[in-house]
Amino acid sequence: MxxxxxxxxxxxxxxxxxxxxxxxxxxxxxxxxxxxxxxxxxxxxxxxxxxxxxxxxxxxxxxxxxxxxxxxxxxxxxxxxxxxxxxxxxxxxxxxxxxxxxxxxxxxxxxxxxxxxxxxxxxxxxxxxxxxxxxxxxxxxxxxxxxxxxxxxxxxxxxxxxxxxxxxxxxxxxxxxxxxxxxxxxxxxxxxxxxxxxxxxxxxxxxxxxxxxxxxxxxxxxxxxxxxxxxxxxxxxxxxxxxxxxxxxxxxxxxxxxxxxxxGGKSAAIVRDDFSAEETAKLMTNTITLLSGQVCAMLSRLIVPRGRQDEIADAIAAEMRNVKIGYSDDPATQLGPLAMKRQLERVESYIEEGRKTADLVTGGNRPTHLNQGYFIEPTLFKNVDNKSRIAQEEIFGPVLSIIPVEDEEEAIAVANDSVYGLSGSVLTKDPQAAFDIARRVRTGGIGQNGLKVDWNLPFGGYKQxxxxxxxxxxxxxxxxxxxxxxxxxxxxxx
CATH class of the missing domain: 3.40.605.10 (Aldehyde Dehydrogenase; Chain A, domain 1)
Incomplete structure (x- = not known):
C-alpha cells in the first residue's frame, strides 16, 4: 500500500x-x-x-x-x-x-x-x-x-x-x-x-x-x-x-x-521576410509558454529584420495578452505556474534587468487574478541588445527578447554570438533557405518554423x-x- x-x-x-x-x-x-x-x-x-x-x-x-x-x-x-x-x-x-x-x-x-x-x-x-x-x-x-x-x-x-x-x-x-x-x-x-x-x-x-x-x-x-x-x-x-x-x-x-x-541554452529563432508577423506571433507565443518557458532548448531570442520589429512585436504582444494564465488542473489554462519560488524570483530579477536595457512591450508582472502560486505573465521585450544579460543568459521562464538586425548575415552572426548552442529555428517558407542558414548556425539542433526535436535522433549542444x-x-x-x-x-x- x-x-x-x-x-x-x-x-x-x-x-x-x-x-x-x-x-x-x-x-x-x-x-x-x-x-x-x-x-x-x-x-x-x-x-x-x-x-x-x-x-x-x-x-x-x-x-x-x-x-x-x-x-x-x-x-x-x-x-x-x-x-x-x-x-x-x-x-x-x-x-x-x-x-x-x-x-x-x-x-x-x-x-x-x-x-x-x-x-x-x-x-x-x-x-x-x-x-x-x-x-x-x-x-x-x-x-x-x-x-x-x-x-x-x-x-x-x-x-x-x-x-x-x-x-x-x-x-x-x-x-x-x-x-x-x-x-x-x-x-x-x-x-x-x-x-x-x-x-x-x-x-x-x-x-x-x-x-x-x-x-x-x-x-x-x-x-x-x-x-x-x-x-x-x-x-x-x-x-x-x-x-x-x-x-x-x-x-x-x-x-x-x-x-x-x-x-542550458539561449536559442535563437531567425525570422525571414517571407514569414508573416501573424504566423510569427502564434508560433512564438505557443513556444515561449511551453512548460512556462522552462525548456533548455527554448527559442528565447527572436532575431528580426529591423524594419519589421514593431509589426512583429505588436502581433506577439496581442497573442500574449490572450494567453489564459491559471492553475495547472484547469483545462482552459494555457500558461501554468513556474516550478518553484526561487524560479519565479529568478525570472522576475531578469525582467527587472530587462526594463533597464530594453523596451518592455507586454507582461512582466504577476497576474492579479491569482493570489497564490508561482505565476508570471508571458513577457516580451523589444530593442534588445544581444550583449545584454536578458539576451545572453538563460532565464528559464516565459520571457522572449526581440533583437533587430539589418540583414541575414547579421542575423546569423547574432544567433552565433552566444556561449550556448543547443537549439534554434529559421522562420521561413523556403526549406532551402532554412537548410542553408541552419548549416551556418552553431547549434546542436535547428528546425524550420519552430522548436523541433526527435528523440530518436541525437540531441545535445555546442559550446556551453x-x-x-x-x-x-x-x-x-x-x-x-x-x-x-x-x-x-x-x-x-x-
Missing part, C-alpha cells in the same frame, strides 16, 4: 520514506525528508527520503558490486531486453499516475501531462529497441593481424542525474541507455521532482532487475556533489544547468571519468550547452567503451 500523507493525490508510491539501494527499500541514513511543494498552491503535497553522503556511498557500492560481480553486464542483450520490456509494461500501466505526479510537483498542465508521461515511456522503449538491435561485436579490416574485432562494452557504473522540468522522460532515457548496454545505475532525481524516479524504481523491482543494478537516492546539492566525486562512478549522465555542468565536468576531468552533459549527445545510436554510444582486439585467425565472435 502507498504511504498516506507522503504522496500527492492520485500518486501511489509505496515507499517514499525510503531509498532503493542494493535491491532493498531502506531508511535514509540522514533520517530527514524532502518536502514537495505545489507551485499552484504553495502547499506541501508530499515528501520523500533525503539521502546524505553515506547513502550516496552505499548506492555506489551496490552498483559497483552489481557491475563487477553481478549477472547484469554478463547477460545477453536479449536477456536484458526481456527484463526491460517488463519495466516498460509496468511504466505504461502507471502513466496516469506519472502525469499526476508531474502536475503536482512542477505545475505542468494537466492537459499536457498525459502526453509527457507517454513520451517518457516511448523513449524508454525506443532506446531499448535501438540497443537490442545494435551489433556489439564488429569485425573490421586490419593490417596488424589476421583478424580484428571491435567490442562495444558497458562503461560501468552510471550516475544518472535528471532535472525537474521533464523528470520522467529524461530519467527513463538515461536508464534505458544504461541498462540495455549492461551498465548499472544510481538514479539521482531532482529534489523538486523525485516521484517519477520512485515509480521507475518500483518498475525495476517488479520486473526482477537484479539487486544493485538500479539504485535510487534523492538528495540536495551537497550529497549530489559527493555522488559525482565518488571514484566508484565511471560515468555521469547529467541534464541541468550549465553552472552545475561546469562543476561536474571539472570533477570528471580531475579523475578522467566519462560524462554526458546536456546543459553540453558535451555529447542523447538519443538514437549516438546516445547509446555514450554508455559504451570500445575495445579493439587482434587475433591470428578469424574466430566465432559473440
Amino acid at each position: 502507498a504511504q498516506p500523507g507522503l504522496n500527492p493525490e492520485g500518486v501511489f508510491v509505496k515507499h517514499p520514506d525510503k531509498l532503493w539501494i542494493g535491491g532493498e527499500w531502506r531508511a535514509a541514513h540522514s533520517g530527514r525528508m524532502i518536502e514537495l511543494v505545489s507551485p499552484n498552491s504553495e502547499q506541501v503535497v508530499g515528501a520523500v527520503a533525503e539521502a546524505d553522503d553515506a547513502d550516496m556511498d552505499a548506492a555506489v557500492a551496490a552498483a559497483r558490486e552489481a557491475f563487477d560481480r553481478g549477472p547484469w553486464p554478463r547477460m545477453s542483450v536479449a536477456e536484458r531486453n526481456a527484463v526491460m520490456e517488463k519495466i516498460a509494461a509496468h511504466l505504461r500501466s502507471r502513466e496516469p499516475e506519472l502525469a499526476r505526479a508531474w502536475t503536482a510537483q512542477m505545475g505542468g498542465l494537466a492537459t499536457f501531462a498525459p502526453g509527457m508521461a507517454a513520451t517518457g515511456t516511448v523513449q524508454f522503449d525506443n532506446i531499448r529497441k535501438v540497443g537490442a538491435s545494435f551489433d556489439y561485436i564488429q569485425q573490421r579490416e586490419t593490417q596488424a593481424a589476421a583478424a580484428a574485432y571491435l567490442a562495444y562494452e558497458p562503461v560501468g557504473v552510471v550516475a544518472a542525474i535528471a532535472p525537474w522540468n521533464a523528470p520522467y522522460a529524461l530519467m527513463a532515457s538515461k536508464l534505458a541507455n544504461a541498462l540495455i548496454t549492461g551498465c548499472t545505475v544510481i538514479m539521482k532525481p531532482s529534489p523538486e521532482t523525485p516521484l517519477e524516479a520512485y515509480i521507475i524504481a518500483e518498475a525495476c523491482d517488479a520486473a526482477g532487475v537484479p539487486a544493485g543494478v538500479v539504485n535510487l537516492v534523492c538528495g540536495h546539492r551537497e550529497a549530489s556533489d559527493h555522488l559525482v566525486c565518488n571514484p566508484g562512478v565511471d560515468k555521469v549522465s547529467f541534464t541541468g544547468s550549465t553552472l552545475a555542468g561546469r562543476r561536474i565536468a571539472s570533477v570528471c576531468g580531475e579523475r578522467i571519468a566519462r560524462c554526458t552533459l546536456e546543459l 550547452s553540453g558535451i555529447g549527445r542523447e538519443g538514437g545510436v549516438d546516445g547509446l554510444m555514450a554508455y559504451l567503451e570500445i575495445k579493439a582486439m587482434y587475433v591470428d585467425a578469424p574466430v566465432r565472435a559473440a
